[in-house]
Each structure stands twice: as structure tokens, then as C-alpha cells.
Amino acid sequence: MWAPTIRHYEGLFYVIVCVAASPRGCVVFTARDPAGPWSDGVTIDGVIGIDPDLAWDETGTAYVTYSDLELDGTLVVAHRGILQARADLVGGRLLEKPRRLWSGTGLVAPDGPHLYRRDGYWYLLIAEGGSGFAHAVSIACGPGIEGPLVGAPGNPVLSPSGTGSPVGCAGHADLVRGPHGDDLLVLLATRKAGSHSPLGRETFVTGVEWDDGWPKPAPVELNPRSQPLEEYFDFADDNALADPGWLAVGRTPAEIASAGERPGHLTVRAVSGGLGAFRPDFIGRSWTVRVAGDEVLLRIETDHPPLGPPWTGAGDRIRLIVADESGTETHLAELDGRFWAAETAAPFTGRVAGMFAEEGVVRFAHCRYQGEGHS
Known part of the structure; x- marks a missing residue:
């Protein structure tokens, strides 16, 4: 199960995840308390892909936004970018044919989409470039949850590729509000021991400032433990x-x-x-x-x-x-x-x-x- 999204809406916690290459498909779980108990999950028929996001518009309509990666076992059949559709989360079905949404700057493997509403606009944050050295965070903005969306002029807004940073492969981010009211970017990245990354992808966090309506994440830095x-x-x-x-x-x-x-x-x-x-x-x-x-x-x-x-x-x-x-x-x-x-x-x-x-x-x-x- 890759890249679940957790959200809170009107008293319920939701976790949505696609069980890749499985008949279970895209599943939504709910709970009143994030510590559980959680429901057994409802499959949302019609979502073929990975990395689903869950968002609600101003009327309370639920939208599932996901990366349209089609697999045959472990083999990639097709990768069609970021798709979106209105969904019935109780009945487990899409309410319309999925539409194409903004799919990045042209780098490979656009995935990990997340939607946010801020100051009357909708923002779509995605990962692109693959999960390796070219991994990056890009963002687009528009007047409505269904688009049209326009990419930020400085995309990708975060990518350590070519910088010499000990933190590499940074991407697949989510924008969250920190405990002190500040905006933070939680993301995946690797850290080097010499030329390689023994621990693989780890969770990192970095601060975010806003400039002319666009987020400006700070470079991701190491925070090594000072004591054994x-x-x-x-x-x-x-x-x-x-x-x-x-x-x-x-x-x-x-x-x-x-x-x-x-x-x-x-x-x-x-x-x-x-x-x-x-x-x-x-x-x-x-x-x-x-x-x-x-x-x-x-x-x-x-x-x-x-x-x-x-x-x-x-x-x-x-x-x-x-x-x-x-x-x-x-x-x-x-x-x-x-x-x-x-x-x-x-x-x-x-x-x-x-x-x-x-x-x-x-x-x-x-x-x-x-x-x-x-x-």
C-alpha cells in the first residue's frame, strides 16, 4: 500500500489509499479517533492508480485526486498523469468520469497529489521526477477545485538535485499547519552516507514562506542527533x-x-x-x-x-x-x-x-x- 492520505472533515478522520495491483483497489477508511477503531474500509470503484488524495469543496462534495498509474502485477502498463473525480465515499463509486488535472512541468512520474484551499484559491501540490535523484515538489493554483490550474513560475518549488545537499531525492510532500500556526512541508527524502543512502526514504520537514501567492519551502536540512x-x-x-x-x-x-x-x-x-x-x-x-x-x-x-x-x-x-x-x-x-x-x-x-x-x-x-x- 503506497502513500496513504489522512484528512479530517466534519468530525471524521479519513485515510484513503490504493492497494496497488490488488482487487481491493482504492479504499477509504474512517474513524472518530485517529487511534481507532477504524472501519473495514470502502472500495471506491473506478479509481485505477496510486497516491489518492481526498478533499471536499465548499458544498461538501468529496473529490478523489490520484496518479493514474496502471499496473499489471509489478509491471507498469501506463502512466497518464493526475486525474480527479467527484466520489460517493459511502456508496463506494465515482460520480463522474475522471478528468485530467494539472500534471506538472513535464518531468516523469507525476504522482502524490494533494489539494488545498487557501485565500479563495485551490492549490494542487504534486511530486514529479520519479522517486530517485530527480524527485521534486511542484505546485499549481486555480480558482476552483476542478481547475483550470496554472503552475508556479518557479517550479519545482523544491528539489535538491544538483545542489550538493546531503539530503537527496526530496519529494512527495504534504502541506500542513504546524503546532505554532506556521506552514510546514512534510516530505520524503534520503540522506547520504558517502555516496549511498542506507536508510532509504525517510520523513523530513521544512518551513514554508509565501511570496505573491506561492509557497517557498526552505531547503531541507539535516538535524543530526547530538547525543548517542x-x-x-x-x-x-x-x-x-x-x-x-x-x-x-x-x-x-x-x-x-x-x-x-x-x-x-x-x-x-x-x-x-x-x-x-x-x-x-x-x-x-x-x-x-x-x-x-x-x-x-x-x-x-x-x-x-x-x-x-x-x-x-x-x-x-x-x-x-x-x-x-x-x-x-x-x-x-x-x-x-x-x-x-x-x-x-x-x-x-x-x-x-x-x-x-x-x-x-x-x-x-x-x-x-x-x-x-x-x-
Whole structure:
């Protein structure tokens, strides 16, 4: 499920998302409280694409605006730009044939549309350029929600491409009001470790000023942690997996691991065919991990790339280490981190470390993370 949009209208929270290449299609979920419970969802028939947005005009009519990307499994059949239609969110149907809306400046893959009403005008914010180095944020404006819309003279209004910034691939933004009443742009971007991005796309935020009716986002900057970070999970605690940072592939962490099967341990069973399976028996977090089992300590260490300009192509180093009960350490391998980075391994998510069962039953006593050096 790519790029859900969350909105609030007349006492209800809405989440709209397209389940790509699935019969479920575009689904709208509702809740009175964002913490839940949420509805089972209503499919909006007729929306074929990704990245749907939900907005209501002055009369309360709902509009779904989306990127018309048609997929056949994982293969792209067509990409027709940004489309929009009025929708019946209760009955689950479009009320008209989708119309073409503004689709950017001509860069590839216009997607991630979001509509806003401000000072009597409607603004359409989109991503274009693809999710890689050319990713950008562009905006258009017009008198009505259905257009016509005219692009900003300075489009794209945000793009780090060619700037030398350590923050790259910035795009897919949403305009929000901050806690102090200021306008903020929440977006996806990557940060470099040498020439590559080990953590893939992360969430960033930057300030927005307005000039002659157009938003002017500030350049996206790093905000590194000034102090070392340590996280520790003791699996003697039955609630150790309740932290929302845990993730699994295609399932919830609780479907992969059990904290109550053996006291003091987290039990992971290999039932899906190992790490190479479509849905491996794996739980993890987006950090480097130290895992203690019954008999050995397994450790993954990463170091920043050697100092030098990013065009040297150096990656960070990953070391796999095992220590026995006496404390004797054995270095199993040292790997080039470029092969576990967003630019090489996968375009969306980055490196995830965690625990898995290749075969049989594996039990873990605790899990610790230590990060320092601007990690």
C-alpha cells in the first residue's frame, strides 16, 4: 500500500489509499479517533492508480485526486498523469468520469497529489521526477477545485538535485499547519552516507514562506542527533513488541513472533521458507541491531564510509560478529554497505536489521541498539 492520505472533515478522520495491483483497489477508511477503531474500509470503484488524495469543496462534495498509474502485477502498463473525480465515499463509486488535472512541468512520474484551499484559491501540490535523484515538489493554483490550474513560475518549488545537499531525492510532500500556526512541508527524502543512502526514504520537514501567492519551502536540512542513542528490548516483557517501531513483511510482528511461548524469550518459527521467502519469518527495525540468544551474542556493526568526497563511491562498512559465552568474538564477514542501500537494493525502503528464523525455532532473550556519530 503506497502513500496513504489522512484528512479530517466534519468530525471524521479519513485515510484513503490504493492497494496497488490488488482487487481491493482504492479504499477509504474512517474513524472518530485517529487511534481507532477504524472501519473495514470502502472500495471506491473506478479509481485505477496510486497516491489518492481526498478533499471536499465548499458544498461538501468529496473529490478523489490520484496518479493514474496502471499496473499489471509489478509491471507498469501506463502512466497518464493526475486525474480527479467527484466520489460517493459511502456508496463506494465515482460520480463522474475522471478528468485530467494539472500534471506538472513535464518531468516523469507525476504522482502524490494533494489539494488545498487557501485565500479563495485551490492549490494542487504534486511530486514529479520519479522517486530517485530527480524527485521534486511542484505546485499549481486555480480558482476552483476542478481547475483550470496554472503552475508556479518557479517550479519545482523544491528539489535538491544538483545542489550538493546531503539530503537527496526530496519529494512527495504534504502541506500542513504546524503546532505554532506556521506552514510546514512534510516530505520524503534520503540522506547520504558517502555516496549511498542506507536508510532509504525517510520523513523530513521544512518551513514554508509565501511570496505573491506561492509557497517557498526552505531547503531541507539535516538535524543530526547530538547525543548517542540507545534502545533496549527485554523479551521477558510480554509487551516488548508493542513499540510501533517494529515491522514485519506482509504481516504484523505479533504474527511472526511470540513472547509467551518460552518465558523470558521471543520465539520466532521458520514456517515460510527462510529469509528468501516472499514473506519471510522476520521482524526488524530501521536500525543496526544487537541480538542476544540463548548461547551466543550476534552483533551487526556499521561504520561511516572513509572520509572523502561522495563521488568516490565509498560505502559504509557492515561487520557481522558472533561472541560465545566466554566473550570470544569471531568476525564472520565484512560487507560493503553500498549493496544494502536504497540506490542498489530497492528504491523505497532502506536497510532494516532484525531477527529471523531460517529453519526450525530460534529464541531471542533481548535486543539492543546503540547509535552514535550523527546516526
